[in-house]
Every structure is written in C-alpha cells, then in structure tokens.
Amino acid sequence: xxxxxxxxxxxxAILLAAVLLLVASAYAAPDQGDAVRAxxxxxxPFLNSIPPGQEQAFGFANREEFDQAYLGSxxxxxxILPRTLAADGAVKEKALTSMAQFRFPILCNGKxxxxxxxxxxxxxxxxxxxxxxxxxxxxxxxxxxxxxxxRQPRNLLLRLYQLKIDFAGYYxxxxxxxxxxxxxxxxxxxxxGAGPEEIILYSFSEVLKIARDKFAALPxxxxxxxxxxxxx
Numbered sequence: 001x002x003x004x005x006x007x008x009x010x011x012x013a014i015l016l017a018a019v020l021l022l023v024a025s026a027y028a029a030p031d032q033g034d035a036v037r038a039x040x041x042x043x044x045p046f047l048n049s050i051p052p053g054q055e056q057a058f059g060f061a062n063r064e065e066f067d068q069a070y071l072g073s074x075x076x077x078x079x080i081l082p083r084t085l086a087a088d089g090a091v092k093e094k095a096l097t098s099m100a101q102f103r104f105p106i107l108c109n110g111k112x113x114x115x116x117x118x119x120x121x122x123x124x125x126x127x128x129x130x131x132x133x134x135x136x137x138x139x140x141x142x143x144x145x146x147x148x149x150x151r152q153p154r155n156l157l158l159r160l161y162q163l164k165i166d167f168a169g170y171y172x173x174x175x176x177x178x179x180x181x182x183x184x185x186x187x188x189x190x191x192x193g194a195g196p197e198e199i200i201l202y203s204f205s206e207v208l209k210i211a212r213d214k215f216a217a218l219p220x221x222x223x224x225x226x227x228x229x230x231x232x
Contacts, residue, residue, distance in 0.1 A: 004129045029154065029177065030098060032074060034125045035118045039071055039104045042127025043116055047106070050130070059106075059113030059133035072105035072112060075139065075157040075168070078177075082162065082215040085208065095208060096158075096177060103157055105136050112136035135166075135185075142168050142183050145199040149180060158182060158207070163214050165191050167207060178204040 047066045050058050060066065077099040084095050100120035105112040115136045117129040139155075149172045156169030156177060165188035171180025182204060186196040192210070194200065202210075 029076065030100070030120075032076075032102070035074065035102045036071075038118045038125040038127055039074070039102070039116055042118070043069065043071060043104075043106060046116060046127060046130040057133070058131065059136060060108065065108045065113070069106050069108045069113070071116070072107050073153070073155055074102040074104045074118070075155040077101040077103060077157050077159060078169075079159055079161060080208070080211050082211075082218075085212045085215065095204075099159075103132070103135075105139055106130070112140045115139075138185055139168060142185075142199065146170060146181065146183060146201065149175075156180070156182075160211055160214075162218060163191065163211070165214075167202070169204075180204065182207045 044066070047069060050060075050063075052063070055062055055065075060069075078096045079099055080095050081097055084097075102118045104116040104118060106114045106116055113133060113136060114130055115132040116127055118125055119128045121128065149170050152173035153170055154173055154177070156167075156171070158167040158169050160166070166185040167182045167188055168185060169177065169180050169182045171177045182202045184192065184194070184200060184202065188210075189196050189198055189200070191214070
C-alpha cells in the first residue's frame with residue numbers, strides 16, 4: 001500500500017518524463033543534499049496522511065510510532081537500458097541510467113518501516129509517495145547481511161523495468177557505482193530460480209550478464225527504453 005501526493009496517472013507521467021530526460025545521459029551520481037532536505041520536509045506530512053487504522057499496512061504498529069520515526073540512508077533508483085548492451089555482453093555506453101529518484105527508508109526503533117520516494121519534479125526535489133513496507137524490510141535484511149563497503153557508503157535500487165526485477169547495490173562514496181556489490185531482491189531471485197530469502201552477492205559485470213540474457217529472451221517489442229506501461 002502507498003500514498004502519493006499526486007494522482008497515479010500524473011505520478012507515472014513524472015517518471016516517464018524523468019526517463020525521457022535522462023536516457024541519453026551517462027550515469028552520474030546526483031548530489032543527495034537537496035533530496036535529503038526534501039525528504040526531511042516531507043516525511044511528517046506523509047506519515048500524517050496515512051489513514052487511521054491503516055498504520056500496519058505501512059509498517060507501523062500505531063500512530064505513536066510516527067513521533068519516533070527518522071530517515072535512513074537513501075537508495076538512488078537506477079536502471080539499465082537494453083540498448084546499452086551488445087549481443088556479446090559488451091557495454092556500448094554507460095550501463096547505469098539514473099531515474100532522478102531516491103527511496104528513503106523511514107525507521108523506527110532501528111527498523112525500516114516504509115519508504116519515502118523523493119523525485120526530481122520540474123527541477124525541484126519533492127517527496128511524492130510513501131509506502132513499500134515490504135521493500136523497506138528487505139533493505140533491512142540485506143543491510144544486516146552485507147557489510148557496508150566503506151565509511152561513506154551509497155546505496156542503489158537497480159530496477160530492470162522490462163524484466164520487473166530489482167537489485168540492491170552498495171558502493172563507496174567517490175567510487176564508480178559499477179565497482180560496487182549487488183544483491184538480487186526477491187523478484188530477481190525468483191526469476192533466477194533461487195529462493196526468495198537467499199542473500200547472494202554479485203559484481204556489476206555479473207548483473208550485466210543476467211540482464212543481457214534476460215533481455216535477449218524478451219520479445220523485440222519489449223526491449224525498448226523504459227515505457228510508461230512498465231513503470232512501477
């Protein structure tokens with residue numbers, strides 16, 4: 001369950017617009033500062049927008065926990081476009097594309113309860129959605145199993161829209177994110193025939209091979225850049 005600030009149709013339009021602006025650009029990690037400030041400003045209003053009686057659907061036991069909530073380290077949303085991969089697996093251009101969004105875990109008593117989405121809308125970072133209690137809990141479980149890559153880690157949510165699978169990624173501030181470690185989340189694990197609770201570490205080159213093979217198995221009509229109908 002989730003709550004959006006704008007209508008479902010307009011939110012999807014925001015995502016599509018972000019894709020159209022970014023698909024031609026090489027990946028560059030955005031400055032998190034403005035996104036962090038937008039998340040800090042938007043967390044309480046979004047928590048208070050949760051309907052009474054629906055707290056557990058958003059990961060909270062009761063509304064009193066809202067007063068104890070705080071933001072965790074964000075996950076930048078990125079993707080891989082099929083056209084960046086050659087048939088032999090070589091990367092024809094920068095493989096990662098930023099989606100101009102962050103997912104901020106909302107924590108209470110040391111546990112992630114929900115995710116707050118912050119997106120770049122008309123040149124300004126804004127909080128636009130709260131929800132995804134299940135994904136928040138999965139981030140918690142992965143972080144407990146995978147040591148941070150350094151003193152200043154950065155997090156990625158790698159979403160392959162055409163395949164409907166996700167990976168969590170971790171790399172050190174100042175390093176190339178493609179040198180980081182990637183953990184398939186349940187959607188990816190199940191597509192690979194693994195158990196949904198397994199924690200497996202992959203290099204980015206291994207993720208590219210998985211993506212290439214699975215993209216190749218798709219019908220040609222589904223291999224284009226991210227489409228409006230594929231956003232989620």
